[in-house]
Amino acid sequence: MSETPTRLSVFKTYKLYVGGKFPRSESGRVYEVVDSKGKWLANAPLSSRKDARDAVVAARKAFGGWAGATAYNRGQILYRIAEMLEGRRDQFVREVGEAEGLSKSKAGAVVDAAIDRWVWYAGWTDKIAQVVGGANPVAGPFFNLSTPEPTGVVTVLAPQDSSFLGLVSVVAPVIATGNTAIVIASEKAPLPALSLGEVLATSDLPGGVVNVLSGRTAEIAAPLAAHQDVNAIDLTGADAELARELEIAAADNLKRVLRAKAVDFTADPGTERLTAFLETKTVWHPTGSLGASGSAY
């Protein structure tokens, strides 16, 4: 048997995902990403403040269309993301294994859970309004209806440790209800997040609904927390000191803030992350006279 000649593999250039496109960082800089044992894996873009601003523009531009899409359509697209991920399962098992130092079977379980999480939120898109909205029995001749609506552009600091399941668990609920997101990937393990961008781009998700940035979390988060065209921020990936700073900055335009706390991403996610980024709109409709006064309507 002859020796198979060693084939030189093709390295992947990891890029940001902004507005449905894959730009390099505007800074032109990258940083080294290593595995759990310190071995070099790849270079990741080091996002700048300008990249963050571009992401806000992209997310804002996508908001009207995404929030206005039917809940059914959003559900179909989130389910499509799960389908696309299933097809690239091997790639993600490898990337998550390397990023988090997990065995193949453990990494496989993490990826499966992440796929299932997309399915879970795909099902929520057209149900949340029935659970948190409803008719209010006001004392008067009015039909009064409360419905949830998405908050707008949400900055998400993805968890630092759970590079993929944690990431999906914080992004999916934000977009399920019609928000658009700017996601700051785990600083030390950004590669699964950057690869997720490639999946999102092929899942009928409109460009700009999810924007993925990699780099120094604190550096990217600061301008986003202060940005006047960002409506909310999820601080999951921030440490206590950073979280406090960002929450203060966020107060400038009264961003909705989901505070950082320890989360078991393998547990049933509940509805907390869905409702964190919803506004309630209540509309009063005069119903005309209901009394004995006759045909006043």
Place this chain on the structure above:
Amino acid sequence: MAMEKKTAAFEYAPAPESRSVVDIAPSYGLFIDGEFTEAADGKVFKTVSPSTEEVLSEVARAGAEDVDRAVKAARKAFEKWSALPGSERAKYLFRIARIIQERSRELAVLETLDNGKPIKETRDADLPLVAAHFFYYAGWADKLDHAGFGANPRPLGVAGQVIPWNFPLLMLAWKIAPALATGNTVVLKPAETTPLSALFFADICRQAGLPKGVVNILTGYGDAGRALVEHPDVNKVAFTGSTAVGKAIARSVAGTDKKVTLELGGKGANIVFDDAPIDQAVEGIVTGIFFNQGQVCCAGSRLLVQESIQDELLDSLKRRLSTLRLGDPLDKNTDIGAINSAEQLARITALTETGEAEGAERWSAPCELPSAGYWFAPTLFTNVTQAHTIARDEIFGPVLSVLSFRTPDEAVAKANNSQYGLSAGIWTEKGSRILAVANKLRAGVVWANTFNKFDPTSPFGGYKESGFGREGGRHGLEGYLDV
């Protein structure tokens, strides 16, 4: 100066949908415990295409013994199925939804062949709604704790489901999707005139890898339906069909623990006020009573029109009805297809004769009826009063009874003056009037400035003798949970 008038008018050439996308076998068995099998007594019956009377296939006719076998299979499957994590049940339902989307053209053609309704409707209404319904309830399967029925709501067990022939696959979806999402297993009997799409659905269950016995399909007649709902090991009965049968079921389950939902007849009032958006109201009246040849339980079969605009509205309506295209249901331009069966045609004919005999004035759209098959021209009756049979009895065909009213109160009173209470329509540009009238109508579904709109998230079901329980939406879960 005008261009010389063309001699030929703008006649649409035939545009038939291809039949070749669907492959109908010469015979089908019952689907029990994941396998197709003959009836215990070997009985079969034929299903015909109502537009041509051509025999499409021969299917097994289930008897009491088959019902027992199917219920046993469902009972056996229940233990594991109900114990699956909701997220896994969800995935089966998502698979089913996706396969239906993939095979929707095939299923649309099949449904049109077996039912007689136009391909335009099966393609643009039935099939998209079927897929959406499975998709919607798939998402509930792992969220039942959050649905407002308390923590960890439990399924009931085996659901015996009997569905009608007017929307065969859609009614199947309305029954099976919530049942499976909540962890029940099902035995479903489609109507004897439209058994085929349910059998194709059985094949979809196999493609989706659904565990054996979770879904069982029994084709057959009323006797099989009765045996099913009366079977002692059935925990839940869901029926869509006539009020008479619904009442018989209600009696038969008396004294048992069976949970029952019934979706029965209707005599929907479509109320048009003088400030209505007239052109859209005309479309809504047409959709309300001529969609699916009027064979719709929530049809707007009573037009209540404000007297001040009656003549104008009727002129517009007749002009519009004259443009309806009746004929080959597979033609993409057909608006009105065939009546589902000779029996149904006879019933429609008899009721319209009663209408004439009682003195109402009949008008039918000028259209040529094909020589083979079961057909009825779009028809309306004027000079109808509340005392006429055609104002009270459900005709379940393309026949509209026109009544007038003078004031909103009178409209509401007449609309509610019925044993039924399924649907109603309101046409006015005045918002407060919509809401006030909607408040007073005793009907489970009220459409304002639209009609016959359906969505998996929107609960559907009737007041009074139109039945009880709701299908669709969060509310639709309740009928399948022990809550």
Place this chain on the structure above:
Amino acid sequence: MPTNAPAAAFADATASDGALRRFLHGLPGIDPVGLEARAASLGTRSIKTSAKAYAIDLAISMIDLTTLEGADTPGKVRALAAKAVHPDPTDRTTPHTAAVCVYPDMVATAKEVLKGSDVKVASVATAFPAGRAALPVKLADVRDAIAAGADEIDMVIDRGAFLAGHYLKVYEEIAAVRAECGEQARLKVIFETGELSTYDNIRRASWLGMMGGADFIKTSTGKVAVNATPANTLVLLEAVRDFRAATGTQVGVKPAGGIRNTKEAIKFLVLVNETVGEDWLDNHWFRFGASSLLNDLLMQRQKLATGRYSGPDYVTVD
């Protein structure tokens, strides 16, 4: 050519701004969801083989072949006019278009090429496309076009006046232009539906135009973001249908702008067929304001004749 003069029938309604507002706002409202659903459902009609061949020739014969650019030159207009007479030089059975539509200063040039043919010359006027000029200027614009030989005048209404509720001003302008056209030219009244924004407004403008004496009512200039759509054209068709029922006067309809291919054009013909019927199915009563549509119709016509798909190199680019 008879002048549409239903003015007398509406003497009361046009007595004052208030009366006119009460009349126009008394027209039945339009539910936009239902309207658009109806237009979309007619868009699903499947027009094949013989019906398609008929529709393509009919559509070609209904085109007002249009060039309305600042860069228009006599050469461009001559080429366009030549194309209007013989749209497909390889097939002389192809019908000619209904008209060419140009700016007033190009009317004489077009007229010269079209001499001896049945193709009309339509000219936009009244400070097209914005309509922002004083009435005497607008009337001079019309006079100029007619003097150069225009058979048809495509005027724009004053949308500013309409949206400000000055309906009488809009009405009087239309009537004045109608009078200026006299017996020589048919009058098309353009509403710029994209600027009127609501379907209720479009219905009101339709009646206003017809009451003012329009021979044709026309959706748009082609110069704004939203031009002819099936739904806004359906509103116009319902208006001419109801107007004839009320007055006995038939008025033509012209969707313009944004209709670029055969499939879309056929959808409009289906709308006409099923809303107002065959009385409107010729080019005296229905037109398409279009330019690129013609080549697509010609390619589809060639496809029906030969069974092969044609390509852009087999139709003329003018």
